[in-house]
Amino acid sequence: xxxxxxxxxxxxxxxxxxxxxxxxxxxxxxxxxxxxxxxxxxxxxxxxxxxxxxxxxxxxxxxxxxxxxxxxxxxxxxxxxxxxxxxxxxxxxxxxxxxxxxxxxxxxxxxxxxxxxxxxxxxxxxxxxxxxxxxxxxxxxxxxxxxxxxxxxxxxxxxxxxxxxxxxxxxxxxxxxxxxxxxxxxxxxxxxxxxxxxxxxxxxxxxxxxxxxxxxxxxxxxxxxxxxxxxxxxxxxxxxxxxxxxxxxxxxxxxxxxxxxxxxxxxxxxxxxxxxxxxxxxxxxxxxxxxxxxxxxxxxxxxxxxxxxxxxxxxxxxxxxxx
Numbered sequence: 001x002x003x004x005x006x007x008x009x010x011x012x013x014x015x016x017x018x019x020x021x022x023x024x025x026x027x028x029x030x031x032x033x034x035x036x037x038x039x040x041x042x043x044x045x046x047x048x049x050x051x052x053x054x055x056x057x058x059x060x061x062x063x064x065x066x067x068x069x070x071x072x073x074x075x076x077x078x079x080x081x082x083x084x085x086x087x088x089x090x091x092x093x094x095x096x097x098x099x100x101x102x103x104x105x106x107x108x109x110x111x112x113x114x115x116x117x118x119x120x121x122x123x124x125x126x127x128x129x130x131x132x133x134x135x136x137x138x139x140x141x142x143x144x145x146x147x148x149x150x151x152x153x154x155x156x157x158x159x160x161x162x163x164x165x166x167x168x169x170x171x172x173x174x175x176x177x178x179x180x181x182x183x184x185x186x187x188x189x190x191x192x193x194x195x196x197x198x199x200x201x202x203x204x205x206x207x208x209x210x211x212x213x214x215x216x217x218x219x220x221x222x223x224x225x226x227x228x229x230x231x232x233x234x235x236x237x238x239x240x241x242x243x244x245x246x247x248x249x250x251x252x253x254x255x256x257x258x259x260x261x262x263x264x265x266x267x268x269x270x271x272x273x274x275x276x277x278x279x280x281x282x283x284x285x286x287x288x289x290x291x292x293x294x295x296x297x298x299x300x301x302x303x304x305x306x307x308x309x310x311x312x313x314x315x316x317x318x319x320x321x322x323x
Contacts, residue, residue, distance in 0.1 A: 014052055014053050014054075015050065015051075015052050015171075016050070016051055016052075017048060017049065017050040017051075018048070018049050018051075019046075019047070019048050020045075020046075020047045020048075020049075021044070021045055021046060021047075021317075022045060022275070022279065023037035023038065023039045023045050023047065023064070023066065023068050023272075024036055024037045024038075024272070024275075024276055024279075025047075025279075026047035026048075026049060026062070026064070027070065029049050029051075030049060030051065030060060030062070031051060031053060031058065032058070032075040033072060033073065033074060033075065034072070034073040034110075035070060035071065035072050035073070036070075036071045036276075037068050037069070037070050037071075038068065038069045038070075038268055038269060038272035039066050039067070039068055039268075039272060039275075039306065039307065040066065040067040040068060040069055040114070040260065040264075040268055041066045041067035041117045042066075042305050042306050042307075042308070043065070043066055043307075043308050044065075044307070044308035044309070045064070045065055045066050045307070045308075046064075046065040047062070047063060047064045047065065048062070048063045048173075049061070049062050049063075050171045050172070050173075051171075052170065052171065052187075054188055056126060056127040056129065056130040057124075057125070057126050057127070057130060057188055057191070057192070058075075058078075058123070058124075058125040058126075059122075059123070059124050059125075059167065059170060059171065059191055060122070060123045060171065061085075061120065061121070061122050061123075061167065061168075061171035061173070062120070062121050062123070063119070063120045063173070064115060064117075064118075064119045064120075065117065065118060066117050067114070067115060067116050067117045067119075068113075068114075068115050068119075069112070069113070069114050069258065069268070070112065070113040070114070070115065071110060071111075071112055072105075072110070072111055072112070072113060073107075073108060073109065073110045073111075074105060074106070074107040074108070074109075074125055075107050075108070075125070076107045076108040077107055077108075077127055077128055077129070078106075078107035078125050078126060078127050078128065079104065079105070079106055079107065079125070079126060079128060079131060079144075079147065079148060080103075080104065080105050080106075080107070080123060080124070080125045081102055081103070081104050081123070081124045081125075081195060082102060082103035082104070082105075082113075082121055082122070082123050083102050083103075083121065083122045083123075083124075083160070083163065083164060083167070084097060084119070084120070084121045084122075085119075085120035085121060085122065085164065085168075086120075087099035087100075088115075088116060088119055088120070088121075089116060090103065090113055090114070090115055090116075090119075090121070091112075091113065091114040091115075091257075091258070091259055092105075092111060092112070092113055092151050092152065093111055093112055093151055093216070094112075094212060094215065094216050094219075094256065094257035094258070095151055095152060095205070095212070097152060098154075099157075100154055100155060100156075100157050100160060101152045101153065101154050101155070101205070102152070102153050102155055102160065102198065102202075103151065103152060103153075104147060104148070104150050104151065104152070104153055105151070106148040106149075107125075107128075111151075114258055114259050120173075122164065122167040122168075122171065124167075124191060124195055126192065126195075128144065128148075130192070131144065131192070132144060134189075134192045134193075134196065135196055138193065138196055140196050140199070140200050141200075142196070142199050142200065146204055147199065147204075150204040150205060151205060152204075152205035153198075153199070153202040153203070153204060153205070154202060154203045154204075154205065155198040155199075155201060155202045156197075156198065156201040156202070159194070159197045159198040159201055160198055162194055162197070163194040163195060163197070163198055166190060166191065166194050167191070170187065170191070212256070212257075215252070215253040215256050215257050216257055218243055218245055218249070218250065218253040219253050219254055219257045219258065221242070221243040222239050222242070222243050222250065222253075222254075222262065223265075223269075225239065225242050225243070226239070226265075226266060226269065227269075229292075230270070230273065230290070230291055230292060231289070231290050231291065231292050232292050233292050233294070234266060234292065236250065236262050236263060236266075239262060250262055267302060267306075268306070270291040270292060270293055271291075271293075271302060271303055271306050271307070273291050274287050274288055274291050274293065274299075274303065274311070275303070275307060275314060277290075278311060278314045278315055279314060279317075284311045284312065284315065288311075299311075
C-alpha cells in the first residue's frame with residue numbers, strides 16, 4: 001500500500017529528544033556540532049532538542065525558553081540551513097532575519113546566533129555531496145558556492161511554509177514521534193526535496209555593508225579585550241579607550257550586532273562564564289574572582305536574577321547530576 005508523506009515521516013529512524021535546564025548543557029547535546037551558549041534574558045532556563053540523524057543528513061528542532069547567544073560550528077563538509085519557527089527574529093553574525101528569510105552556514109566555520117526568548121528553530125544539515133547529488137536528480141540548478149558564502153537567503157513564502165510543515169511533522173514538539181527504522185530513504189527524500197524547492201526559488205542577501213563590517217570589527221575587538229582581561233573590573237570607558245571609539249559608538253555597535261548594550265554583554269559573559277565553571281566543578285569564590293566579580297553580594301544577586309537560582313544551587317544541581 002502506498003504511504004502518504006505524513007506516514008513516511010513518522011517512520012523516520014533514530015528520533016531522540018533531550019531536555020536541559022542549562023543553556024550550555026543544551027548546546028552540548030546536538031550531535032557533531034561544536035557549540036557554546038550564553039543565557040541573556042533572566043529566569044530559569046528550559047530547553048529541548050529533538051534530533052534525527054542519517055549518515056549524511058541531520059534534522060533537528062530546538063526550543064529555548066530564554067534569550068541566548070550561541071557560538072556554533074557545524075560538522076565539516078556540510079551545509080546548515082536554519083528555519084526559525086513562526087518567523088521569529090534571529091541575529092546571525094549581526095544580521096537580523098525577517099519572516100521570509102532562512103539562515104545558512106557551511107560546515108567547520110564558526111558563526112554566532114542571538115535568539116529571543118520563547119524561541120524555536122528547525123535545522124537541516126546535509127553533506128555537500130548529498131545536496132549536490134539530490135539537486136542533480138531533481139534537475140535543480142543551484143549555485144552551491146554562492147549558497148555556502150551567504151548568511152541569509154530570501155525564499156518563497158509558500159515553499160518555506162511547506163518545509164516548516166514537513167519539519168514540524170517529522171520533529172513533533174512533544175518528541176513522541178515514531179522512531180521505527182523503516183522509511184529512512186523516503187523521509188530523507190521528502191526533507192531534501194522541500195529544502196531544494198526553497199533554494200530553487202531563493203535569492204541571496206546583498207553583500208555585507210561596509211558599515212556593518214566596521215561595527216562587527218569594533219564589537220570583536222571589545223570582546224577580545226574582555227576575554228583577555230576577564231579577571232579585571234573592566235568598565236565601558238576603558239573599553240572605549242581600548243577600541244578607539246566613543247561611548248555612543250560602542251553602544252550603537254553592540255546594540256546593532258548583538259542586540260544588547262556593552263554593559264549587559266559584559267555582565268552576561270561573566271556570569272555565564274562563572275556558571276559554566278561552577279557546573280564543571282569550581283569553587284564559587286575562586287571562580288567569581290577569576291571573572292572579575294569580586295563583590296560577592298552583588299555577584300550573587302546578579303547571578304540569581306539571570307539564572308533564577310543562587311550560585312550554591314548550581315553547585316547542588318551539579319552534585320545531584322553526578323550522583
